[in-house]
Amino acid sequence: MTAASADLTVNGRRASFTALPDDERLLDTLRWRLGLKGTKEGCRTGDCGACTVLVDGRSTLSCLTLTREVEDAAITTIDLGAGDREVDRVRAAFAAAGALQCGYCTPGFVIALAGLLKERGRSLSLDEILDSLQGNLCRCTGYAAIARAAALAREAAP
């Protein structure tokens, strides 16, 4: 079969599809089948990080991930409501630092940083955080405010 049925768990909700093409990318399933447009398409070559989502809590490039490969996993995107400790904390830090200009890269940065806090918690130094965010590009070059947000999110870690 090249378009069998599929089940996906996104932001705690189960979604079922009757015919999902085998080659479909997670990014396209999220945006076009589920209407979750918070996750952005940037380069579609794994270079910009705009499409970053969490797969079982780990940051993942949804443009380079087949939807069928993550059927058994829990997907978290920026369209998640309030209630996730790390995502909430990073959102608050970005708001407090005013860490966005056009906003296109912001969902990717927020999810990548939330994933990093889930992975490492307080053990991370600020340098390590910034090093780990190198896969996210801001074409407005608003990195100074993003770095301030990262520092705030790190300080707020329990």
Place this chain on the structure above:
Amino acid sequence: MSAFELVTPRSVEEAIASLRASDGTGSAPLAGGTDLLLDIDDGRAAPARVVSLRRLPWRTLDWVGGALTIGSTLPLRSLEDDPGVRAQLPGLYQAVHAVGSVALRHRATIGGNLGRSAPASDLIPMLLALDAEVDLVGPSAERRLSVNDFVRASRRTALAPGELIRSVRVPESRPSAYVWQRVRLANDISQIAVAVAYSPSGRRWSVAVGGMPPRPVLLPEVARGLGNARPTDPALRAAGERATREVTIAADQRASEEYRRRLVGTLLGRAVRSVDVAEGVHR
């Protein structure tokens, strides 16, 4: 319409059979997919069947003494997170850390990196300098090849139809280093890279150069010139000059031949100086 059929076998035997069954129309194994899917998007690969390896029991990392066996589908991020890798194989840690971004390394695998055999692979030069081997499973037999014999050319390996990389074996802990030059510091591909390792058991250096076509290569003569301990500054300079002369440098869209030639000795010096040879002696 899907560009390919995806199958997700539950056993190694089934995976090998799935790969073989589509010979003629073309099949490709899928580990992390971070390279294969790009090639499919760009039309450089068009397999009729893609065989997912995600249900195979190969996400493993085993230390036996100083030897490390890495399951082929272990995400690179897990390799980078292993405290043993950081302490015992610092060059391998640096090479893994040099691959893409954190989000990419959560999916990309060592088996995928070797199997796809990109000329600018960051892992292959380091694995060459560590004398690493690959364990292959196939329709008729299992076999072990050195990474040097496994990698044939740009995007070409010794993998036979239906054959898969099960694991990669690094025979001993080695003080080592991986240094590279890129246009951008972050999330880029190396223009040229040098991997060095010192074998405490053999009291010898290994040197490999990567980052350019057709494939990463070992430089045994340059390594010999480094002697059997920390080289003196003149010996290191001579080895750098020798590397500059002897390595076959190619140009491509990422760097000219001359640029790479100027850098190879510099990177070699930087790499060797950063290695703590004494670290290996007491182990």
